[in-house]
Every structure is written in structure tokens, then in C-alpha cells.
Amino acid sequence: MLFKNVLAISATATIATAEDVYLYVKSSNSEINGNSLSSLHEGAGINYFFLGSAPASALTYDSDMKTIYSSYSGLTQYFTVYEGFTGLTVIGPNAELTFDDNNTLLINGTSDSLYACKNTNDPYRYSEKEYGLMHYSADAPSECIPLSLVNGDAASSSAAPSGSASATTTTAAETTTVSTSCTSTAPAASTYTGAANQNAPAGAFAAFAAAAAAALL
Ligand SMILES: *[C@@H]1O[C@H](CO)[C@@H](O)[C@H](O)[C@H]1NC(C)=O
Ligand SMILES: *[C@@H]1O[C@H](CO)[C@@H](O)[C@H](O)[C@H]1NC(C)=O
Numbered sequence: 001m002l003f004k005n006v007l008a009i010s011a012t013a014t015i016a017t018a019e020d021v022y023l024y025v026k027s028s029n030s031e032i033n034g035n036s037l038s039s040l041h042e043g044a045g046i047n048y049f050f051l052g053s054a055p056a057s058a059l060t061y062d063s064d065m066k067t068i069y070s071s072y073s074g075l076t077q078y079f080t081v082y083e084g085f086t087g088l089t090v091i092g093p094n095a096e097l098t099f100d101d102n103n104t105l106l107i108n109g110t111s112d113s114l115y116a117c118k119n120t121n122d123p124y125r126y127s128e129k130e131y132g133l134m135h136y137s138a139d140a141p142s143e144c145i146p147l148s149l150v151n152g153d154a155a156s157s158s159a160a161p162s163g164s165a166s167a168t169t170t171t172a173a174e175t176t177t178v179s180t181s182c183t184s185t186a187p188a189a190s191t192y193t194g195a196a197n198q199n200a201p202a203g204a205f206a207a208f209a210a211a212a213a214a215a216l217l
Pocket of ligand 2 (some may be wrong): 100101102
């Protein structure tokens with residue numbers, strides 16, 4: 001009985017502090033301004049963020065935990081920043097995420113650290129064609145484009161192209177299907193182990209995952 005009450009309370013607390021957010025790119029560069037984020041599979045439980053033109057998928061913002069996550073088919077992945085890369089990972093949150101008065105995402109209190117970059121040496125090399133969403137506190141590569149992320153309402157954002165909530169849901173399902181098929185067609189991550197050693201930070205999240213797993217032992 002008591003256990004049941006605890007469950008009920010924690011469920012209520014979760015609902016009270018979690019809200020859907022839809023992240024869009026704001027940049028003076030018109031090529032990327034208004035882009036949404038897609039997250040592509042780059043390793044087990046690890047997706048990297050890339051810029052795209054589809055309506056943004058809903059992510060969940062927890063203002064108590066100061067974290068953003070996605071729960072899909074029972075898998076919870078957190079907005080993670082590590083060695084330049086950003087993505088949704090099972091590793092867990094590692095920066096404080098908040099929004100300022102203008103709905104701009106702040107990472108550890110600043111909106112000045114996000115960039116769109118190509119050729120980031122991500123494990124599956126999507127960044128040869130797509131802009132990856134990268135995080136640099138200082139010394140961003142000069143060819144990267146500075147940007148900020150804004151929480152645009154799904155249906156009526158000034159930053160966002162308009163799109164209905166149901167369209168967004170469909171897109172989320174399609175995105176997952178796409179990234180699953182990428183899993184089966186993309187070369188095994190181990191193919192790039194050699195490259196990762198030569199060209200840090202390839203596979204940075206994978207290294208992080210290994211470190212996190214080791215810390216749990
Ligand atoms: C954010 O701040 C925490 C605490 O100081 C630090 O451990 C973490 O590495 C920071 N994250 C980023 C992405 O700067
Ligand atoms: C929000 O936007 C207004 C108007 O552009 C600006 O004056 C204000 O400084 C912004 N607030 C923050 C927290 O950036």
C-alpha cells in the first residue's frame with residue numbers, strides 16, 4: 001500500500017516538471033536558420049544530433065533535473081555533450097540544461113557554445129554530408145557556423161516552420177525507422193576503431209560509455 005503511494009507520488013512529480021520541447025536552430029546563416037535536429041544512430045544507445053529540415057520531434061524537458069530526454073519504445077536517451085559532440089545517449093545527462101526568457105537553450109548557463117560543423121569524424125561519417133550539432137566552450141573550428149537552439153512551439157513558433165502535432169508524431173516514428181535501418185546498413189562501429197585512434201574525437205561517446213561502464217564496476 002505504502003509502495004503504491006510512493007509510485008503515485010513520483011509519477012505525479014514527473015508529470016509536473018516535464019514538458020515537450022521542440023528545438024530549432026537560430027543562426028544568422030540562412031542555410032541553417034530554422035533547421036530542426038535529427039538524431040542519427042552512431043553506436044549502441046547513442047545518437048548524434050544533426051541539422052535537418054523535417055519538423056522537430058518532441059523531446060522532453062525536465063526543469064527539476066535540468067535535463068532533456070527522449071523516451072521511445074522504453075529506451076530513455078538524454079541530451080548529452082561530450083568532447084565536441086552532442087546527441088541523445090543512454091549514458092546520462094552531463095550538463096545543466098535550462099532555457100532563458102526567450103526560450104533559448106542554455107548549456108551550463110550559456111548559449112554561446114553550439115555550432116554546425118561538417119566533417120566531424122563521427123563514427124558513421126554522416127557529417128560528410130550533414131551538419132553535425134557540435135559543442136565547443138572555446139576554440140571552435142573556424143569553418144563551423146555558430147548557432148543557438150530555441151524551443152519553438154510545435155504548432156506556432158516564430159523560429160519554426162509551422163507543422164501540426166500529428167505531423168510531428170509521424171515524423172518521430174519515421175525518424176526512428178530510418179535510424180534503425182541505418183543501424184543495419186551502416187558499417188560496424190569497430191570498422192572505425194583505427195580511425196578513432198588516429199583522429200580523435202571519433203567515437204568519443206563510445207569512449208565515454210566505456211568510461212561510464214568502468215566507473216560502475
Ligand atoms: C557542465 O558543468 C558540470 C559541472 O561543473 C561539468 O561537470 C560538465 O562537464 C559541464 N558540461 C559541459 C558540457 O561543459
Ligand atoms: C530576449 O529578447 C529581448 C528582445 O529581443 C531582449 O531585449 C532580451 O535581452 C532577451 N533576453 C535574454 C535573456 O536574452
